[in-house]
Amino acid sequence: MIFISAKSEEKDKARAFAVGASDYLTKPFDVKTLSAKVKSALERKKSWVAPALPRAALKTPGTFGEFRRHILETLAPEVKKNIQAAGAAGNLEKLAAALDLPRKGLAQSAALHLGLKFLPLINPDELELGAIPPSFLKANSVLLLNKDGRRTAVITEPFDFQLCDTLKASLGEDCEMAVGDPEMVAALLNPETPNREPGFDLSAAAPVPAAPGGTETSPVRYITSRLFELSIKERASDIHLEPKEKDIAVRLRVDGDMKDFMTFETEIGVMVISRLKAMAGMDIAERRRPQDGSFSGSLGGERFIFRLATTSTIFGESLIIRIVRPEAKAKDALELGLSAPQAELFKGFARRQQGVLLVVGPTGSGKTTTIYSLLSGMDLRKRSLITVEDPVEFRIPSANHQQVNEKAGVTFEALLKSSVRQDPDILFLGETRDAHSAKILLDFASTGHLVITTMHTSNASTALFRLERLGISRAIM
Template sequence: MNEISAQPRIVYIDDDRNQLALVERFLSGPFEVITAENGEDGLRIISETPPDLVLLDINMPKMDGYEVCTRLQATPKTSFIPVVFLTAMEEEKDRARAFAAGASDFLVKPVKKDALLEKVRAQLATGAAWKDLQADNRQWHKKIESADFAGFKEHVAGQLNLAPDKKERLFETTAADIYTVFAEMGLVESTLSRLMSQYMGLPYTTRISPETIRLGAIPTAFCKANHVLPVMTESGEKGFILSNPFNLDLVDMLKKNFALEKTAAISIAEPSRIDLFFIEAPSQQKSSAVGGPQTPSPATAPKITVRNEADTDHPIVQITDTILNAAVAERASDIHIEPKETETTVRFRVDGDLRHAFTLKKATGMMIISRLKAQSGIDIAEKRKPQDGGFVANLGDRVFNFRLSTTSTPNGESLVMRLLEPYGAANSLSELGMMDGQVAAMVAAANRSSGTILIVGSTGSGKTTTIYSLLHAIDHKKRSIMSVEDPVEYRIPFLNQQQVNEKAGVTFDSLLKAAVRQDPDVLFMGEIRDGFSAKMAVDFASTGHLTITTLHTSNATTALFRLHRLGIDRGTMADTIIVIVAQKLLKKLCPHCKQTVPISPQEREMLAAFTDDVPSVVARSVGCPECRSTGYLGREGVYEVLEFDTQIAEMVRSNAPIAEIRSFAKRRGDLLIDTHAITKVKELLFTPKDIFEKVLAEETPVRERQKPRKPEPATADAGPPASAASVLLVEDDADTRMLITRFLETDGYTVTACADGIDALLCLGKQSFDLILSDIDMPNLDGFKLLEMINQKGVSVPVIFLTSRAGHEDETRGLELGAVDYIKKPVQKDLLRLRVKKTIQGRVSP
C-alpha cells in the first residue's frame, strides 16, 4: 500500500469564506490545503493537480456539492479520490444521497477540529488503499471463470429446459459475458440472478435500502464497474451484494482491499437493481425554494421521467424508482404500499396474487406516498379521506400510466397503484386464450351494424383488455368508434376516447349523453353501472348502432338476471343483444418447471361431474427461478361466447330459466366456460384444482333434488328419528365442526361436515340435504358467496348462518340473501337443537 505523503494535498470547496478560513486553519501544517469558493473553481483546481482528499460543502450556488461529486466520479482521473461532505444536513437520507453521488464520508457542521482531523486521517488512509486498487494492473471487467462455472451452466440448462441452440450458446459463454448472453437469448436477468443464488446457496435479495449502504467502504467507481454494493446487515454484520459471484477477480480484490472474510454476508442481486443506486444526484437549485416540488393540477395526469427526477429529495426518488422498476421487472399489475405499526410493507400483485417485495421504515413509506400523491395531483396534506389520481412515467423505453388510490388505516395512509401500459400493442383474441370458433364468433359480432356485445366477468378478469383486442378487429377506416371510459386504460389511435373526470364535472352520464349525440357507428361504454347506462346501451343498440360494454357477473346467462334487475325487460334483451362473452383469468403453469403426472382420485372427482372425458394425466406446479418459485408464469383467459341466435333469443323472450338456457347451449355444442377450462387442463395449461376453485365451483351441476319424506311425529323432548333429515355442516374450525356434529348426530340427524365452501359445493353435487349450517368467515369461499351460488343454481335448501361477529350488518346481509336463521358463536346446544328442528320441520311440512 502507498504511504501517505509527508504533506498530503487537500482541496476544500465551500461558498462560506468564514468556513473556508476555519477549516484551513485547522488543517494547515500537517496538510497542504487549497480552497475554492464554488464548484467550478474547485473542479478546475482538482483537474489540474488531483489532490489526496476533497472536502465539499453541499449547499452552494450554481453548482451544489452533489453535482461536483458526480462530476468527479465521471472522470477516471478523479473517481478514486475520497470525498467528504461537510454540511449542516445530517439526516439519513442525506447520507444515502451522498453515497449515490460518490462520497466516501460525511461530517456534520459545525466542524470541530479533533473530529475533522480524525476524519481526514482516516480518509487519507482510505485514499492510499484506493490508489493501490486503481494501480492494480488487472482489469476488473475481465472476469476469471470459476472452476464451478461449468457446473452452473449445466444447472441453468436443466432448470430452464433450454433448446439445443440456446444450450450450445450458453456453454460457450464465459462468466464475464453470462448476463449479456442471457439477454440475447430473450431471458430476464433476474432469472439468472436467482439461479446463481440457488446454485451457490447464497441469498437472493430484492430489498436493498439506501440506509444499509456502508458509506465510503468502496469507491463508487469500483461499485459501478463491478456491480457490487457494500452493506450492513440487520444484525450489524458487514456484507456485500454482488451480481456475479463467479467473478473471482472481484472476490480477490474484495478480500485484499475491503476485508471480505469467509464469514461475510454475501447476497446476489441482478446488475440493474444495483445500478439503481448510482443515479445522478439532482441539483438542489432546481427545487422550489419553499415547500419542495410544486403540486400539479388535479385535472391532468403529470408526466415524470423515472431516474432523472430533479425536484425531490434524492433518496426518496431513488427508493421510489427502485420500487417502480422492480414492479415492472416482476410483471406486477398493482403496487400496494401498506403502513404497519412499526414499518411499511410494499407488495406487488403478480398474476393475480400479492407478493411481498420490500420492507421500509415507516417514515420512509410515508415520504414515498407523499411523493407519489404530489406527482398524481392529489392533496398531500389530506390523509384521512380517500383520494384518486394518476401520473405517467417513462421507465426505460416504455411508458406507463400509474392509477393511484389512497385510503386511511389505523396505522396511517395506504396507497394502491395500478400499472397500465397505454401504448402497448393489443394482443389478438387468440393470444388472450380464445378458441378459433370463439374468435370467429366475436369478429362476426364486432362487424355487425347494430346490437349489443356484452363482456361479463368479475373485477380484474380482463374484460377491458378483451374489448380493446376486439376493437382492433373492427374496420375503423369505414366506421366511427367512440368510447366513454373511467379511466382510459389504453390509447387507441383510431378511437375517439372520452375519459370521466369527476373533479372537473365531467361525469359518466354526461359523457354518455354527449357520445350518443355524436352518432358514432360503434360505442364502447366502459361499463354498465346502473339503470341509466343499461338503458342507454340498449337504446343506442336498438337504433342501428353497435354497442360494446361490460358488466360484473359470473357467466353469460346470469348476466340476464343482472340486466333485469337494472330495469331491462327480457324482450328488449332478446331484441338487442347479439352475443354475451363471459371470462375469467387464471394463472398458467410455468412452462419451464411444470410436471406431467397421473391424475389423482381427488382431481378426477373434481372433473367427473363436468365431463365424461376425464384426462389420465394432468400438470402440476413445481417452482423454478424463472417463475420466482411460484410454479406459475403469466395468466390466460377462459371464455364462453353465447351467440343470441333465434333459438336463444326466443328462450330469453319467453322467460326460460337460466339453467335451461345453459343446458340448451351446451347440447347444441357451444363451448361454455367450464368446458373451456377443462380443455385447458387437458392442454396442461392449468391444474384441476385451480379451475375447480376459480371456474367449476360456480358452475357445479347439482343433481335433481328429491323431496324429503315427512318424518314420524316426535315428542317435544326427543329429537327426530335418525333417518329423518340430513344436514350439511360447513365450518372451517375443526373443534367447532366436531362439537356441532356430535350435537346433531346425538339427535339422530345425518351430518356431512365440510371445511369450507368449495368442499360444500362438491357435496351438493353428489346428494341432497334438508339443511345447511354454514359459517360465514371461511377460506377459499365464504358463507355469503356459498349462499349466492346455491341461489344461482336454483337449489332449494334452507341455510342457517353461524358466526362469532358481534355486529348486525352480516345478519342483515345474510337474511337479504335468503338465509332462514342466524346463530351466534359459541353455539349453545339447546338453542342449536331447537332452531335446527324448527327449520327442518317447516321444510317437510305439507
C-alpha cells in the same frame, strides 16, 4: 481520499463516494476529527490489500456448476445454440451473456438457489461511506448498506466465494450478504445516480411540492422512478403499496396474479406515497378519505399513464396504481390466444349492427384488452364509435373518446346520457357499474344500436345474475 465540504446532504455524500472518496467530513470541523479520519483511512487501507478480486468461485466451484446445470436444463430447448458458450461461463455475468438472459432475473434465481436475500431496490440513504475503499467497490460491484447499525454487503456475483470471505473477514461475521440487481448496483456506483431519474421520464407529471417536514428528497425520487422502471420490466398491470404493522409491502399484479415484490420501511413508504399523490395532483395532507388521480411518464420512448387510487386501512394509507399503455397496439384475435374458429367468431361480433356485447371476467383477466381488439377490427370509416371511459386506456383512430372528470362535473352518468344524442352507431362503455347505466345501455341497444361494455364477474353465467340485481329482467335480456 477524504472529502471536506460544507454540503451535508446524503446526495452530496453519495456523489463523493461515487467518485472515489473513502470518507466525508463536513465543515466546520476540528483538527482532532480530521486526524482521526485520516488514521482510520490508513488502517483500512492496510486491511484491504487487493483492490480487486478474481471473479471465480474458488472454494466450492461445484456450487456454481450445479446452478448452471439447473439453468441449462430449464432453458435448453430454447437456447440450444448457446449451450456450449454457457457451459464455459464462470460467473453470472458471462452466463447471462451466453444465454441472452436478463442479469436481474439470473441474479434473483442465484439468490434463491443460495438462500440469500435479493434486493430489487436500494435506498441511497442507506449507503455506508468510507468502510470499504471505493476502488474495491467498483472493481467488484459491491455496495455496503447500514440500516440501524446492521450492515449488509450487496453483491452481484454471489458465487464468488473469495469475495464473500474477504467481505466477511473485513466487515465481521455479523455482516449480512445479499444479492442486488446488477443494473441498480452499477447505477448507484455512478456519480450521477443520486440526482437523476433512472431512465424513467416523469416530466409530464404534475410538479411535486415540498412535502411537510422536508420529506421530498432525492433518494425518494430515485426510489419512485426505479419502482416504476422495475414494475414495467416485470410486465405488471398494477402496483399495490399496502401498509402493514411494521412496514409497507409492495406487490405487483402480473398476468392477473398478485406477487410479492419488495418491502419499504414505513417512513420511506409514506414518503413514496406522498410523492406519488403530489404527482397525481392529489391532496397529500388528506390520508383518511379515498382519492383518485393520474399522471403520465415515459420509459424507452413508450408513454404510460398511471391511475392512482388511495384508501385508508388500519395501518395507514394504501395506494393502488394501474399502469396503462395508451399507445399500445391492439392485439388481434389470434394474439389473444383464440383458436382459428374462435377468431372467426370473434371477428363476426365486430360486424354486428345491434345488440349488447358484454365482456365479463375478474380483475386482470383481460377484459379491456379483448374489447380493444374487437374495436380495432371494426370499420370506423362507415360507422360512428363513441366511448365513455374512466380513464381512456387505449387510443383508437376515428373513435370519439370521452373521459370522465368528476372534479370538473363531467360525470359518468352525464356523459352516458349525452352520448346517446350524438348519433353513434356503436357505444362503448368502459364498465357497467350501476342500475342507471345498465338501463340506458339496454334501452339504447333495443333501438337498433350496438353497445359494448364490460362487467366485473367471475364468469359468463354470473353476469346474468348481476344484471338481474341491477334491475334488468330476464325478459328484457
